[in-house]
Amino acid sequence: MTIVAGKGGVGKTTVAATLALAAARCGLRAMVVEVEGKSGLPSLFDHAELPYHELELDPADPATGKGAVIARRLTPDEALAEYLADHGLHRISKRLTDSGAMDMVAAATPGIKDVLILGKVKQLEKTRAADVIIVDAPAAGHAISFLRSASGLLDAVAVGPIHTQAADVLGLLGDGQRCQVMLVTLPEETPVNELVETAYSLEDQVGVKLGPVVVNGLYEDLDGLAVDPLDAAAAAGVELDAAEVDRLRRAATFRNRRRALQEEQLERLDRELPLPQLRLPYRFVPELARHEIDDLAGLLLDELGELAEPGAT
Secondary structure (H helix, E strand, C coil), X not given: CEEEEECCCCCHHHHHHHHHHHHHHCCCCEEEEECCCCXXXXXXXXXXXXXXXXXXXXXXXXXXXXXXXXXXXXXXXXXXXXXXXXXXXXXXXXXXXXXXXXXXXXXXXXXHHHHHHHHHHHHHHHCCCCCEEEEEEEEHHHHHHHHHHHHHHHHHCCCCHHHXXXXXXXXXXXXXXXXXXXXXXXXXXXXXXXXXXXXXXXXXXXXXCECCEEEEEECCCCCCCXXXXXXXXXXXXXXXXXXXXXXXXXXXXXXXXXXXXXXXXXXXXXXXXXXXXXXXXXCCCCCCCHHHHHHHHHHHHHHHHHHHCCCCC
């Protein structure tokens, strides 16, 4: 199981979708779990929203029957209702849901909502609901408390089903063979600062295994930016007026400076957080469409392949 987390706005939902498609390309059945309300995940696959139960976002290969992407949205109310119903308490679950008592329970027991969701994720992992489970976690600040919730409940509740559930969740989070956290950032100062802080907090306070860091939104190197526009135009047999030359020079300067700043942040991240990096390019579109996610999935597989090569760090 991979938990994808990062500061709001760094593209963690896009990375979760990209990971799922990359897994599907390898013939795996990948499940994406959304845990924090509505996200842009379903729209990336041309769906309006996710239900509590499974929804197929990308079908299996018709030739092999393998490699599908499914998703579901988990809420504490529905997770609790399902838990009670599975234990023969369907009537009680319906009353709790209809009366809004879940909010009272949550107020009296901090962390219970997060543990209910993580408990359901643990059940999905245990029953092998998919070959790969990818959790689109809350934004970085909430991600720490989200993952710490089981530890807090274990300290607060000594016995009973809540204690058992919290202990099982902690067992999953602490097992590096079953669970890892993949942090996402942009190559910018503030997101990198927050990612480094989050990484060390997760290791110290939760004890989860950290996977490779995904650096999203990188400006790719472009050939020709070091060439003056007048020289490039002359070589191509094109005439440019003064205004066009000025705009091209300013655009090239901006791009080169931006790329240099990103390189500085990549180097700083490498120094301060010794984890492998997976790098994804910036896409200059108002909204990502399905074909862009397909392209990113291919690039991510290439990056993962390079990490797997002998001698890779």
